Amino acid sequence: MTPRIAIIVGSTRPGRKGSAVGQWVLEQAKEREGASYDLLELADFGLGLLSEATVPGDADRAYENEQTRAWSRTIDAYDGFVWVTPEYNHGVPAAFKNALDLLYPEWNHKAVGLVGYGVDGGVRAVEHWRQILANVRMIVVRAQCSLSTFLDWRDGAFTPTERRPRELKRVLEQLEEMAGLLAPLRG
Numbered sequence: 083m084t085p086r087i088a089i090i091v092g093s094t095r096p097g098r099k100g101s102a103v104g105q106w107v108l109e110q111a112k113e114r115e116g117a118s119y120d121l122l123e124l125a126d127f128g129l130g131l132l133s134e135a136t137v138p139g140d141a142d143r144a145y146e147n148e149q150t151r152a153w154s155r156t157i158d159a160y161d162g163f164v165w166v167t168p169e170y171n172h173g174v175p176a177a178f179k180n181a182l183d184l185l186y187p188e189w190n191h192k193a194v195g196l197v198g199y200g201v202d203g204g205v206r207a208v209e210h211w212r213q214i215l216a217n218v219r220m221i222v223v224r225a226q227c228s229l230s231t232f233l234d235w236r237d238g239a240f241t242p243t244e245r246r247p248r249e250l251k252r253v254l255e256q257l258e259e260m261a262g263l264l265a266p267l268r269g
């Protein structure tokens with residue numbers, strides 16, 4: 083089985099830096115043979131703020147809102163994810179956390195690789211995500227790619243420094259390995 087991986091751009095902010103990061107991840111990943119990769123912009127899903135009456139773990143995927151159902155179908159189709167995350171006020175971005183909170187079984191037994199960015203590489207958000215993602219029974223790989231808004235952007239353009247492709251490669255290798263190992267648990 084070749085794992086299907088979605089790269090999720092988790093910022094929904096107009097003018098977000100995250101789109102360039104997601105495009106770069108896709109460029110680096112698309113020639114890889116260990117998995118297939120798609121790029122998703124969370125903003126395209128128009129999700130409501132925890133707009134479901136039933137707790138996701140009890141809903142059995144019977145969501146009330148079509149936007150949530152479309153998000154559920156999309157996430158169900160993937161074996162793993164690259165989480166492209168900014169850091170907002172030393173934590174995870176609210177819209178991305180909401181998108182996670184809206185679902186539950188769709189995330190279970192899937193692998194995640196974290197690509198963070200911020201003035202300190204987004205590392206506080208990334209460490210926060212590790213704690214959160216464990217609760218939806220996802221396995222986050224050890225390698226991470228931490229992009230600095232000072233070093234990896236020049237004049238507003240994303241220009242990753244020389245070591246970043248190697249860092250990302252390690253994330254993708256571990257992600258593909260973990261997505262494969264978890265496949266039997268997903269049935």
Ligand SMILES: Cc1cc2nc3c(=O)[nH]c(=O)nc-3n(C[C@H](O)[C@H](O)[C@H](O)COP(=O)(O)O)c2cc1C
Pocket residue numbers: 093094095097098099100101168169170171172173199200201202203204231
């Ligand atoms: C509400 C808000 C809070 C922020 N807090 C942080 C922060 O805690 N740490 C950090 O490194 N950058 C912080 N920033 C700056 C972001 O790193 C920067 O705006 C980046 O472009 C956000 O990613 P995005 O453009 O993809 O949304 C914050 C930005 C916003 C909008």
